[in-house]
Amino acid sequence: MSDARLKQEVSMKKTGRLSKAQEHLLGMDIEITRRDFINAALIGTGALLLDLPSPAALFAETHEIDGYGGTGDYAVSHGNMDAQRQAAHSHFGNLDKAPENAIDTGEVYDFLIIGGGFSGLSAAFEIKNHYFRERSCLILDNHDITGGHAKRNEFEIGSYKLYGPQASNSFMALSRPSQPGYDIYNRLRLPSNFNYQEMEKGLNPLQFDKTNYGFMLWYDDPSIGHHIAPFVKKGSRSPDQMWLSDQWGKNFKDAPVPPQMKKDFVSWRTSQEQYYAKGDYLRWLDSITYKHYIENIMGLNPRVTKYADPVLASSVGLGCDAISAYAAYQVDMPGFRNFKVLQSLRESDWHSFPGGNDGIARHLVKALIPDAISGERTFPEIMNSRVNFDAMDRSENKTRIRLGSTAVWVEHDGQPKDSEYVMVYYQKDGKIYRVKAKKAIVTSGAYVASKIVSGLPQEHREAYGQFHRSPIMVVNVALNNWRFLYKLGLTACRWFGGFGFSCNIKQPMLVAENHPPLHPDYPAVLTFYIPFYYPGAPLKEQGSTGRAELLNTSYYDYEVRLRKQMVMLFGSAGFDPGRDIAGIIFNRWGHAYVSPQPGFYFGRDGKSAPRDIAKKDFGRISFANAEHNGHQNWVSAAEEGVRAAKQAMGVI
Ligand SMILES: Cc1cc2nc3c(=O)[nH]c(=O)nc-3n(C[C@H](O)[C@H](O)[C@H](O)COP(=O)(O)OP(=O)(O)OC[C@H]3O[C@@H](n4cnc5c(N)ncnc54)[C@H](O)[C@@H]3O)c2cc1C
Numbered sequence: 001m002s003d004a005r006l007k008q009e010v011s012m013k014k015t016g017r018l019s020k021a022q023e024h025l026l027g028m029d030i031e032i033t034r035r036d037f038i039n040a041a042l043i044g045t046g047a048l049l050l051d052l053p054s055p056a057a058l059f060a061e062t063h064e065i066d067g068y069g070g071t072g073d074y075a076v077s078h079g080n081m082d083a084q085r086q087a088a089h090s091h092f093g094n095l096d097k098a099p100e101n102a103i104d105t106g107e108v109y110d111f112l113i114i115g116g117g118f119s120g121l122s123a124a125f126e127i128k129n130h131y132f133r134e135r136s137c138l139i140l141d142n143h144d145i146t147g148g149h150a151k152r153n154e155f156e157i158g159s160y161k162l163y164g165p166q167a168s169n170s171f172m173a174l175s176r177p178s179q180p181g182y183d184i185y186n187r188l189r190l191p192s193n194f195n196y197q198e199m200e201k202g203l204n205p206l207q208f209d210k211t212n213y214g215f216m217l218w219y220d221d222p223s224i225g226h227h228i229a230p231f232v233k234k235g236s237r238s239p240d241q242m243w244l245s246d247q248w249g250k251n252f253k254d255a256p257v258p259p260q261m262k263k264d265f266v267s268w269r270t271s272q273e274q275y276y277a278k279g280d281y282l283r284w285l286d287s288i289t290y291k292h293y294i295e296n297i298m299g300l301n302p303r304v305t306k307y308a309d310p311v312l313a314s315s316v317g318l319g320c321d322a323i324s325a326y327a328a329y330q331v332d333m334p335g336f337r338n339f340k341v342l343q344s345l346r347e348s349d350w351h352s353f354p355g356g357n358d359g360i361a362r363h364l365v366k367a368l369i370p371d372a373i374s375g376e377r378t379f380p381e382i383m384n385s386r387v388n389f390d391a392m393d394r395s396e397n398k399t400r401i402r403l404g405s406t407a408v409w410v411e412h413d414g415q416p417k418d419s420e421y422v423m424v425y426y427q428k429d430g431k432i433y434r435v436k437a438k439k440a441i442v443t444s445g446a447y448v449a450s451k452i453v454s455g456l457p458q459e460h461r462e463a464y465g466q467f468h469r470s471p472i473m474v475v476n477v478a479l480n481n482w483r484f485l486y487k488l489g490l491t492a493c494r495w496f497g498g499f500g501f502s503c504n505i506k507q508p509m510l511v512a513e514n515h516p517p518l519h520p521d522y523p524a525v526l527t528f529y530i531p532f533y534y535p536g537a538p539l540k541e542q543g544s545t546g547r548a549e550l551l552n553t554s555y556y557d558y559e560v561r562l563r564k565q566m567v568m569l570f571g572s573a574g575f576d577p578g579r580d581i582a583g584i585i586f587n588r589w590g591h592a593y594v595s596p597q598p599g600f601y602f603g604r605d606g607k608s609a610p611r612d613i614a615k616k617d618f619g620r621i622s623f624a625n626a627e628h629n630g631h632q633n634w635v636s637a638a639e640e641g642v643r644a645a646k647q648a649m650g651v652i
Contacts, residue, residue, distance in 0.1 A: 027578025067555030072154035079587035112437035116141030117148020122641030152355020164476030165356025170211035181635030208507035220249030239572035313531030317470025317593030380512030416619025463613035486520035
């Protein structure tokens, strides 16, 4: 199939259902992918559909949102699933008092934690460490598996088991007590040395990012490519000349852009200047957007901002026009003192477990409930063993995890200041239950807390009103082979316009018997981070527009767009979607990141910062989530969880 022919046949616009011939060109009629997909769609929509005539099944297929979820324990939960969205939307914001006719479970816990992500799991871990077996703790999570944003996708391709991150991806090995997060990392007995698969001798020695992140901006390397089609005059280059590699390493020497623009790009990445000399430097950064910083303070071309937008949005949800310059500084964007680019992907000291930070979340679960992951408490067993769902919620355990349970209402049993209990109402399997606890820790994020916590003080409400969430989608594409990338001499790339902006194959970590291949003729996972941002629109509107787009686009439409994009990028290097794609999982995160606007960190107009207010207890209820830090990573989420647990235990 020629690239030109495909482009002619399939326009890049959203077209609804394609013709059979167009689907064939995109490889969408290939047996394995479609069979897996339709099975998932039918399970998700109810077994009744099995009996429906084909037009109805077709309708279900083209409107299905969740789609294929891969294999293994995480297949049921990839991103925000339709079931959780329905449970949330039928209650959140619709209740003004506790649901009537709730079934009283009769349980009374010392602590009840809402949310089984890093914050919730770490809060429980802190409580368990402090009280050992004396106090009881129940975690409610609305998904069917723990981890929050730290979950994996699994694929089985031939004899290979391959993983990709559903969202949270990279971490640093922590070996010094002075490093943030060291305490919990160490107590979880996470290793500090890791082994990675290497390419066979005799092959062109490409370099790989060990994560799915750094290549976006932080490394110069010949294995990182830029697709420059939008900057090239029509007909002046053939499709395979559209790739430039190591552009940062070469200071954009070959890029088809004016010399001043090249200079601006280089200044952005190399400037070590501090543009503000007074003592309140960080507060000053938090008073302006990163766009203002790049264009007005550094005096650079708006193209630099455009280049930075998707990278920043992949870390905090939105682009430079919306985000505080302090947030950009916090997530290590260029333009600030101490920003450092590494000269080769080899130099990286960042790691990623095969399924991303699910590796850390699994260690937390194992430490809380030893039987919840089968096998010994060793690194390989925690990583490679099956989840034992039956063990999560056993009455004989002091710490319990109740999955598929959406908290819909939380209230004090009386006046907050002199009540003895908190009542938590949750929906599970279509029924509403009520459970009692002496203390509650809400780790679900402000967007949920503000809707389910009854009587929340005005100060909290106002603070929560300033936590604006934005979506992101993470796509893992299982490839039967990646010879097309090898032919281009690339393992990671960026492009401009179209669907997404970057993707890569990370270097697989070796964990005991799990040895994924690293050879262009063998399977691998290609990962895409797809942010949603709309420069110039108000911040809140950008988040809701992105969410509407993300949650209303069917699996089918996204699959078409992804396949077209891949053909556009890699068709000339021999990529054939029908032959090369083995499976696609879309992980949709409607409220992925809080997007910190100016004033988020230090407050505005003499008022306290919203994140400081949000950390305060309300009666018997404490709050935690990575968003309280602003820089959302596994460490900040865990630290916030520990902080909230200490508040709830009354030890700080
Ligand atoms: C796309 C993406 C990429 C990232 N990459 C990295 C990275 O490379 N490295 C890194 O360190 N960090 C990364 N992060 C950030 C990191 O993963 C998060 O900071 C962390 O996972 C947040 O943990 P949390 O517990 O605060 O929130 P969450 O993970 O959101 O956990 C909250 C939990 O509460 C549940 N919940 C919500 N409402 C309810 C309810 N009403 N009832 C019951 N349960 C409820 C949610 O389903 C979820 O399980 C990334 C995040 C995203 C979104």
